[in-house]
Structures are given as structure tokens and as C-alpha cells.
Amino acid sequence: MSKFVSIKYLGGIEGEDKESKNFTSLTGSATLVEIDDFLGIIDYGMFQGGKNDDEKNSEVFENAEDLDFAVLTHAHLDHCGRFPLLVKNGFSGPIYTTKLTGLQAREMLLDYVRIMKSEIKKSKKFNKKSSKKFKDAKFLVENYEKLVKNSLSREDREEIKRKLSKKFSDSSIDFLKDLYEEAKEYLSKNEQISLRNQPNLLFDESDVEKTFSLFKFIDNSNELTIKENISFNSSDITLDRLLSAGIQSSDEKISLPISVYNKIKSELEERIINTKRAIEENENIKKRNEEKGIYGILTDEEDFEIDIENYYDIPHSLEELYALKRIIEVGFFENEEDFEDSNFIKSIKLRFFDAGHIEGSSQVLLTIISQNSKNISSILDENSLIPGFRKKTENFTNLLFSGDLGRINNPNTSGKPVNIPYSLDYAQIESTYAGRFHSPRQEAEKRFFEELEKSEGKVLIPAFSIQRTQEVLLMILNEMKKNLGDLKIYKELKAKLKKLKKVYESIQDKNTPRAESIYKTISFLEKDIFELKKSSIIFQDIIVDSPLSIKITSIYKNDQNIGKKYDLLNPEKQTQIFGREVIKFISSKKEQSKIYDENRKSRKEIIVSSSGMCEGGSILFHLSNILHDKSAKIVFVGYCPGTTNGGKIKSGEKIFIDGVLHEVSCQISDLEGFSAHLDESEILDYLSNTRFKRGAKLSLTHGGESRSSLAEKISKQVDDTRKKISVIIPNLYDEIKIKI
Ligand SMILES: [Zn+2]
Incomplete structure (x- = not known):
């Protein structure tokens, strides 16, 4: 069993x-x-x-x-x-x-x-507008072409002209010609996309x-125990318990200690006699009821006035009772292999281990604690074993579900995945980056700041609201902290400038060599200040536009365990260090539009917005302003599949925003190295620190075809442990079994 x-x-x-x-x-x-x-x-x-x-x-x-x-x-x-x-x-x-x-x-x-509600509303509005425009264009093109062909009857011609003049005020060919060309072009462009998917x-x-x-x-x-403890003590072993546990359906013998065996055997014999009596008596009742003219078993709804006799319930058939009799015997626990069969699940426990992927992320360990029915003797009859030694009576089956795993070598703020301190029977490991290797985080950060420094206008950073946004913000603020010296220089230059300007103003005759020299120094100083402000990250303003990012940031800041890590995201802390609030969280349409006002349009600013894959949310508004701005730049710090807007922008493809096609004219920078997933070498690293039991199963999920070459590498690695571990590459809807 x-x-x-x-x-x-x-x-x-x-x-x-x-x-x-x-x-x-x-x-x-x-x-x-x-x-x-x-x-x-x-x-x-x-x-x-x-x-x-x-x-x-x-x-x-x-x-x-x-x-x-x-x-x-x-x-x-x-x-x-x-x-x-x-x-x-x-x-x-x-x-x-x-x-x-x-x-x-x-x-x-x-x-x-x-977001979905707003998308539905927008697409409904768009479709209504677009379908009217589409219908009108089609009507014009069809009828105009009929008119031009000149093959219509007079009546038909008049009818069409009447319809056209109703819509377009004039139905002469000359008047309609331009409109017709326009409509034709619109149709050729919009045939496929005239309606948005709802x-x-x-x-x-x-x-x-x-x-x-x-x-x-x-x-x-x-x-946490998620299934109640089902303990198996001698007093718990009753005939009814064995019967309801389905033990009689086993074809293996069950060894019971002599005291329990004698008790169960006599109960079972008595039960067999009583079951036989009950079956016999039910036959008699049947006969007696039949004599009263009642056939079969009555239901409550049938309101018979005849006095009928009730039948005995028979919870277990004679066959079931005999089957149990056949398999129980007096016996003792012999060897370890007996654990293989006839297990009872005592309890199921759940434990979480940090996955280091994003804040709060966990690997899940399910532990099934089971006990072999054959070994009942060993629990109850401890004295029959070696004095002072207790035989192992519980079996632990450990199943690990990794979820997404963070990086080991270049961890993000959320930390790294911990190794599970137990031997596993099954491990389901994410292998999103099977076959791929991340560039070192340091290198990615270096490139990130170079991109910011080089930028002349707006920089848009698409980022997930969860973790990536906070990660990017912390990265910039920490870099700013490193450049606090620039702030000091700036203040000194400013003070010097102020002083010199005062001196210059006090000079009556501006044509003296002294006045000219001061004037020159002032303009040098002004230039230096301008250059410093332009090049140093410490003067950069950051705008975060995503309602979700605001909420997640506040969850992080207020958490008693991780809050400290995100302290720099507090406005007070920024003011204390940088003398101003560096990050501005915005949430209204008005604040959004202000960023692209005529006077602010070309100002150098960093905008962090979501969704990270540019599929929806506030970022769409920024993209519609930035995509065609040659001085602006989009810096990607996350993966976007090719089918998403983000993926398309990266490869220079046009994208639709609210039904309008946008070309990519701005600068694009795609930085790798900020991934929150293990790469191939880190997966192998993680597994080399994971303990497996003999015959364990390891299943690779998430990755695509590249999983097979990773599986080979893992097999080679775990082969060395000689534990006969099988690596599985499951397909969707596959089912596997793990023996308890
Ligand atoms: Zn994830």
C-alpha cells in the first residue's frame, strides 16, 4: 500500500x-x-x-x-x-x-x-470612434468608385449621390476626390487594426x-503543520481504524505487536460473527416486511402506515473483514527496507525559506511525515528492540518548490536564496535563465550611470513597481551619496560667485583691468557651476510615476524587518543628506503633463515608471511623449519578451499606444545585469549546495528548450554524488509521482 x-x-x-x-x-x-x-x-x-x-x-x-x-x-x-x-x-x-x-x-x-478597467474603457471609446471613422471611409470609397466607373443606372446614381451629399455636404466628384484619397489611405493602413481587442x-x-x-x-x-497530526499509538490502533484506513485492501502482510494483534483478532472474530448475524437477520426482516406487502427499502417520503421493520447497517462486508484477517499477523519490524511500503501520513508541514528574488519571496518546503504500518510493532514494542535504542519510526519526505530564485553572485537588495538545510526527495527549480549568463552587476551599474551622465534630455526607466523600482532608486541615491563632494564644491563655487558678484557690483568703473578680471572669473565660475550641475548625478531630479510603486515603496519602508534597507527612500532622510527631496512621487494626470510643458520639455530628468514591459499603466503616457524625442533616452533595466511593447521598442519596432502607432526615434539603451533570477552558473552553484536523497527527482521549470543542456550539466554534477538523482524537464500538464 x-x-x-x-x-x-x-x-x-x-x-x-x-x-x-x-x-x-x-x-x-x-x-x-x-x-x-x-x-x-x-x-x-x-x-x-x-x-x-x-x-x-x-x-x-x-x-x-x-x-x-x-x-x-x-x-x-x-x-x-x-x-x-x-x-x-x-x-x-x-x-x-x-x-x-x-x-x-x-x-x-x-x-x-x-489598469484593466481603464484599458476596457479606453478601448471601448476607441472602438466606437474608430468604427465610425472606418465605416464612413468604407462607405465613401465604395460609393465614390461606383460613381467614377460610370456604369450605374440613372436612378442608382441619383440614389448614391443623395446618400453622399447627406454625409459630405457635396456629392460632386471634384469635391469628394481628396476625401476619397484620404479615406483610401486610412483603410489601407487600418484594415487590420481598426478595432482594438477588448x-x-x-x-x-x-x-x-x-x-x-x-x-x-x-x-x-x-x-507550520498544515495537516493535523495523525499519530499511531497502541491505544489508537482499533479495528475500526484499520478498516477505515483501507488496510484490508492491501495485499501485503501487516505486522502487529502481539498485544495489539490479540486485541484486533478477537475484535475481528467477534465482528465477523456479528456481521453474519446481521446479514442473516436482515434476510429475516426482508421476509417479514415482504409478508406485510413491502418490497425493497422504504424512504422517508413514502408515508406508509404499515409498521415496517428497519434493517441493520453493515459498515464493512464479510469480504473486507476476511481480507483484513488474512493480512494481519504477529510480526516484528525486521529491516530498513520495510519502510518502503504501507505508509500512513502522520502530518504535513510547510516551511518557507528566503528566495532572495524580491522582498518577501520564498522557497517552499513541504515535508510529509509518514510512518510505516509494518513498523507499528517497533513503536509499541520498544522493549523488544536493542535496549537503549529506538528504531526510526518516522519517514520524512521533503519536497521543495523554489518559486523564482534571486542571484547568488551579484545579489540585489532583496538578498540571495538560502540553501535548504534538509535532504530533498523532490526539488522543483526555476531555470528561466538556463543557457544564459548575466553580466556582473557592477558592470551594469557602471553602464547605467554612464547612460545617465551622457543624457542630454529626459531619461525614462521602465521598471517593475515591485522591487525593481526601489532597487533603481536606491542605486541612484547611493551613487549620489558617493558624489556628495560635488555638492560641497557646488556650494563653495556658489558662495564664491555670490561674493565676487557683490564685489563686481560695488566697483564704480567697470572698465578697469580689475573689474574686467573679476568679470572674467565670474563667467568662468558660472560655466563651472553649469558644467558641474549638468554632469554630476547629485543634482539629478527623479520622478516616480506609478501608483503601485508608491504603495509598494511604503510597504517596504514601513516593514520592521526590511524598512532600514529602504531608509534612503524617506524624503526626510534625503533632505538630511542632500538638502532636498530628490525623489518626487507623482500620481495625477496634471503632474504627468507638466513634465512635458514647453518650458520643461528639454530639461534633464529621470522618470521611473511602470509597467516594466511597457504593456500598460503610467509608462504609456511617457512613451507617447518620449518615443519620438531624439534627445530623450529609454534605459531598460529588465527583461522584456519580444512580443511585449518593451521588447518591440528594444528592437526598434513601432508600437501602438491607445490605438496610435508610434515610431522609435529616441535613444535606446538595454542594460543587462540587474536580473532578479539566477543565471545558469548560479543554478549549478545553488544545486551544488543542495542535499538530495538517493533516487530524488529534480524538475526544471520556467526555462524553454535550453533546459535540456542545463539538465545534462546537472546530471553530470549530481552523478558524482552517486545518488541516482533523475533530472526531469516537464512539459505543460505533465504529471509525476514521488514515492512517500
Ligand atoms: Zn518573479
């Missing part, structure tokens, strides 16, 4: 969807875990950046109410995005996560609803709040 954990991959795998044959990106993380009828899901994220995402995201999770638990590893949308949908579909169990992840996920999901609102704010109410917070490294 071996037990298994079954693991099914519902998302987070790049490749072909077996069912729809469509390409699926590595987003939509979701893993179903079934432990002996105890069903849970690790992450339930949104599919992003693929063609059939909408369809996939709206798929209903069948029997969501049957799920016993859920776990959320971190707050990115591709891991948390579909939880409100799951709740909408009937899930009401606990969602285990860290407090930081829970708080961020709530804001992330509410922001998603806000996005789907998958869930609303109330679904998000319901989801949030199901969150159960656990701190990293704390342990």
Missing part, C-alpha cells in the same frame, strides 16, 4: 500547450500537489506575453472548492495573478505566504484591476479582497 505524492505542472513552463497547440510562455506559474487526497496548489499566476494568454487566463479551475490549500511564493503577477479567479471559482482554503508577499500581492492585484476583466476588487482574507502569513524559516 505505497503512497505517492502526485505533482502536476499547470503553468510556468515554456513550450507548446498540448491541448491548444499554442505556444505558451514561461509565465502562469502553477503546480498542483496531491498528497494522499490532500490537494494543494503552489502559485497560480497569470500568463503574460503570449498570444492566447487571455484565453488561458480565463480558464476555469474545475472543482476549485476541492483544493485544501494554496501557497504563494512571491508577489509577481505571473505567480499570484489568478488567485482571485480561483477564489471566484470556489476556492476557500488558506493561501500560505509571507506577510510581505501578501501585502504586495494585494496591491499588485488591485492595480491590475484598476480586454477581459477576469475579476474585480471584491475578488481581490476575498483572496486577501484567505492569506495566512508565515515568516521565513517558521514551520
Whole structure:
């Protein structure tokens, strides 16, 4: 009666969807875990950046109410995005996560609803406008061409002219000619794009709040029992317990200590006799009821006045009882291998370990504590074993779900992934960057500041609101701190300038050599000040435009554990160090538009906005202003798939913003090295510090085809440990089993 954990991959795998044959990106993380009828899901994220995402995201999770638990590893949308949908579909169990992840996920999901609602409104408006323009152009082109052909009957011709003059005030060919050319061009350009896709609102704010109410917070490294302890003491071993545990269906013998065996055996014999008696008596009752004219078993609804006799319930058939009799025997625990079979799950524990990916992110360890039924004797009959030694009676099955893992060699502010201090039976490791290597963070930072220094106008930095925005802000503020000397020089120069100007003003005769020399020094000083202000990062203003970034930043600043790391993001702290508030968080349309006012348009400013992949949110407004500005620059500090607006801009392709096509004329800089994911060498590094049990399974998710070459490298690495570990590259909807 071996037990298994079954693991099914519902998302987070790049490749072909077996069912729809469509390409699926590595987003939509979701893993179903079934432990002996105890069903849970690790992450339930949104599919992003693929063609059939909408369809996939709206798929209903069948029997969501049957799920016993859920776990959320971190707050990115591709891991948390579909939880409100799951709740909408009937899930009401606990969602285990860290407090930081829970708080961020709530804001992330509410922001998603806000953006979707605004997108739906905008596209409705656009489609209404566009379809009218489209229809009018089509009407004009069709009818104009008929008129020009001259093959119409007089009546038809009059009819068309009447219709045209109704719309265009004049129906003469001469008048319509220009309009016709214009309409034709519009149609040729807009044939494919005249209508925008209407996005789907998958869930609303109330679904998000319901989801949030199901969150159960656990701190990293704390342990939580998610399934009650099912202990197996001698007093617990009763006949009914063995029968309800389904032991009679096993074809293996079960060894019981003599005291328990005698008790169970006599109970079982008595039960068999009584069952036989009950079956016999039921036959008699049947006969007696039949004599009264009643056939079959009555239901409550049938209101018979005849006095009928009730039957005995028979909870276990004679076959079941005999089956149990056949398999129980007196026996003693012999050797370790007996652990392999007939396990009882005693309890299931959940532990989180820091994943270092973003603040609050966790790796999830599920530990199944089971006990072999054959070894019951060893628990109960300790005295029969070597005195002073207790045989191992519990078996721990450790399953690790890594979620997304942060970098080891060049960690971000959120830290690095910790190594799990237990031997694993199963590890599911993200391999987003299989086959790829990040450039060192230091190099990326150097290039980042060079780009800022070289810029002459606005610099737009698309960044995720979660972690990346705060990371970029801290990076700039820390660099500013390094350049505090420039501020000192600036102040000195300013003071000198003020003094000299005073002296110069006091001189009556400006034509003296002294006055001329002072004048020259003043202009040199002014130039120096101008150059210093232009080149030093310390004078740079930073604008953050993203409602979500404001909320996430305040979560970070107010957290008692990580708040200190983000202290520089406090305005008071900036004033204290730099003499002014460097970062300005904006949230209104008015403040947005001001940035591009005539007098401010060419001012050097850094704008950090989201979404990081330029797919929606405030950044669209900035892109529509910056894309065609040759003096402006977009500095990418994150990965964008080629199908997203971000990916298109990086490769110089035109993009649509609110239905309008924009060309990329501004400067583009794509910086690598800020990744929040392990690269290939770091995955191998991480695994070399992970302990596995003999025969363990290691599954690589997220990465695409490049997973196979990584799998080979891992196999080689773990081969050295001679533990016969198998590396699996699952496809979407694959299911694997792990023996408990
Ligand atoms: Zn992530």
C-alpha cells in the first residue's frame, strides 16, 4: 500500500500547450500537489506575453472548492495573478505566504484591476470612434468608385449621390476626390487594426479582497503543520481504524505487536460473527416486511402506515473483514527496507525559506511525515528492540518548490536564496535563465550611470513597481551619496560667485583691468557651476510615476524587518543628506503633463515608471511623449519578451499606444545585469549546495528548450554524488509521482 505524492505542472513552463497547440510562455506559474487526497496548489499566476494568454487566463479551475490549500511564493503577477479567479471559482482554503508577499500581492492585484478597467474603457471609446471613422471611409470609397466607373443606372446614381451629399455636404466628384484619397489611405493602413481587442476583466476588487482574507502569513524559516497530526499509538490502533484506513485492501502482510494483534483478532472474530448475524437477520426482516406487502427499502417520503421493520447497517462486508484477517499477523519490524511500503501520513508541514528574488519571496518546503504500518510493532514494542535504542519510526519526505530564485553572485537588495538545510526527495527549480549568463552587476551599474551622465534630455526607466523600482532608486541615491563632494564644491563655487558678484557690483568703473578680471572669473565660475550641475548625478531630479510603486515603496519602508534597507527612500532622510527631496512621487494626470510643458520639455530628468514591459499603466503616457524625442533616452533595466511593447521598442519596432502607432526615434539603451533570477552558473552553484536523497527527482521549470543542456550539466554534477538523482524537464500538464 505505497503512497505517492502526485505533482502536476499547470503553468510556468515554456513550450507548446498540448491541448491548444499554442505556444505558451514561461509565465502562469502553477503546480498542483496531491498528497494522499490532500490537494494543494503552489502559485497560480497569470500568463503574460503570449498570444492566447487571455484565453488561458480565463480558464476555469474545475472543482476549485476541492483544493485544501494554496501557497504563494512571491508577489509577481505571473505567480499570484489568478488567485482571485480561483477564489471566484470556489476556492476557500488558506493561501500560505509571507506577510510581505501578501501585502504586495494585494496591491499588485488591485492595480491590475484598476489598469484593466481603464484599458476596457479606453478601448471601448476607441472602438466606437474608430468604427465610425472606418465605416464612413468604407462607405465613401465604395460609393465614390461606383460613381467614377460610370456604369450605374440613372436612378442608382441619383440614389448614391443623395446618400453622399447627406454625409459630405457635396456629392460632386471634384469635391469628394481628396476625401476619397484620404479615406483610401486610412483603410489601407487600418484594415487590420481598426478595432482594438477588448480586454477581459477576469475579476474585480471584491475578488481581490476575498483572496486577501484567505492569506495566512508565515515568516521565513517558521514551520507550520498544515495537516493535523495523525499519530499511531497502541491505544489508537482499533479495528475500526484499520478498516477505515483501507488496510484490508492491501495485499501485503501487516505486522502487529502481539498485544495489539490479540486485541484486533478477537475484535475481528467477534465482528465477523456479528456481521453474519446481521446479514442473516436482515434476510429475516426482508421476509417479514415482504409478508406485510413491502418490497425493497422504504424512504422517508413514502408515508406508509404499515409498521415496517428497519434493517441493520453493515459498515464493512464479510469480504473486507476476511481480507483484513488474512493480512494481519504477529510480526516484528525486521529491516530498513520495510519502510518502503504501507505508509500512513502522520502530518504535513510547510516551511518557507528566503528566495532572495524580491522582498518577501520564498522557497517552499513541504515535508510529509509518514510512518510505516509494518513498523507499528517497533513503536509499541520498544522493549523488544536493542535496549537503549529506538528504531526510526518516522519517514520524512521533503519536497521543495523554489518559486523564482534571486542571484547568488551579484545579489540585489532583496538578498540571495538560502540553501535548504534538509535532504530533498523532490526539488522543483526555476531555470528561466538556463543557457544564459548575466553580466556582473557592477558592470551594469557602471553602464547605467554612464547612460545617465551622457543624457542630454529626459531619461525614462521602465521598471517593475515591485522591487525593481526601489532597487533603481536606491542605486541612484547611493551613487549620489558617493558624489556628495560635488555638492560641497557646488556650494563653495556658489558662495564664491555670490561674493565676487557683490564685489563686481560695488566697483564704480567697470572698465578697469580689475573689474574686467573679476568679470572674467565670474563667467568662468558660472560655466563651472553649469558644467558641474549638468554632469554630476547629485543634482539629478527623479520622478516616480506609478501608483503601485508608491504603495509598494511604503510597504517596504514601513516593514520592521526590511524598512532600514529602504531608509534612503524617506524624503526626510534625503533632505538630511542632500538638502532636498530628490525623489518626487507623482500620481495625477496634471503632474504627468507638466513634465512635458514647453518650458520643461528639454530639461534633464529621470522618470521611473511602470509597467516594466511597457504593456500598460503610467509608462504609456511617457512613451507617447518620449518615443519620438531624439534627445530623450529609454534605459531598460529588465527583461522584456519580444512580443511585449518593451521588447518591440528594444528592437526598434513601432508600437501602438491607445490605438496610435508610434515610431522609435529616441535613444535606446538595454542594460543587462540587474536580473532578479539566477543565471545558469548560479543554478549549478545553488544545486551544488543542495542535499538530495538517493533516487530524488529534480524538475526544471520556467526555462524553454535550453533546459535540456542545463539538465545534462546537472546530471553530470549530481552523478558524482552517486545518488541516482533523475533530472526531469516537464512539459505543460505533465504529471509525476514521488514515492512517500
Ligand atoms: Zn518573479
